[in-house]
Amino acid sequence: MTPDQLIAHYGLEPIPREGGLFRQTWAGPERADGRPEGTAIVALLTSDDFSALHRLSHDEIWHFYRGDPLEMLLLAPDGTSSTAVLGPDILAGQQPQLTVPAGTWMGGRVVAGGAWTLFGCTMAPGFTFEDYEHGDVGELTARYPAEAERIAGLCRP
Known part of the structure; x- marks a missing residue:
């Protein structure tokens, strides 16, 4: 499987401002405030791009699917920082799933030496x-x- 095959299969398009490519795969019913109950995307990052630092007003769950691990920088509201790696090697500390709390700055890139990663994000x-x-x-x-x-x-204008 190649990034080009994944792009074609999912019909991936650029993620505005953040970077990478994505396709929304699910949106739940609309709530009274106009928001969907939940959403899910599938996304692809290659080694020549990155997910720019951004934050959201709700928790976001990241899921690793295929390819190389994704290293994420997390900047917490309390001023602390941490690194998480989404990937398949659980015994080496990688995580197949990661919840990023609301208000946390997050950004990431394919680990050094890697080529691409396919992942998903879910919000409710x-x-x-x-x-x-x-x-x-x-x-x-x-x-x-x-x-x-x-x-x-991990920033872009």
Whole structure:
């Protein structure tokens, strides 16, 4: 399986601002506030792209499906940072599923030496583009100076 085959199979399209390619695979019934009850996407990142730092107003669950592991930088509201790796090698500390709490800045890329990763994200209530807040390199490096180099590599204008 190649990235081109996955793109064709799922009809993947660019994720606005964030990076990568995606297709929404499910949206639940509309709630009274107009949001879907939940949403799910399938997404693809290749080694020449990244998921830019962003945060959401609700928890988001990431799921690893195929390919190489995905290394994620997580910047918590309390000023701490951590790294999580989505991947198949559970005994080596990789995770097949990761919940990113609401308000946490998140960004990621295929691990060094890897080529691509296929993953999914699920949210309840469902995602709307109004939920998305794009990271600013200046603001994030001021708040998380120990991660300045990684932040610079995971931000785009």
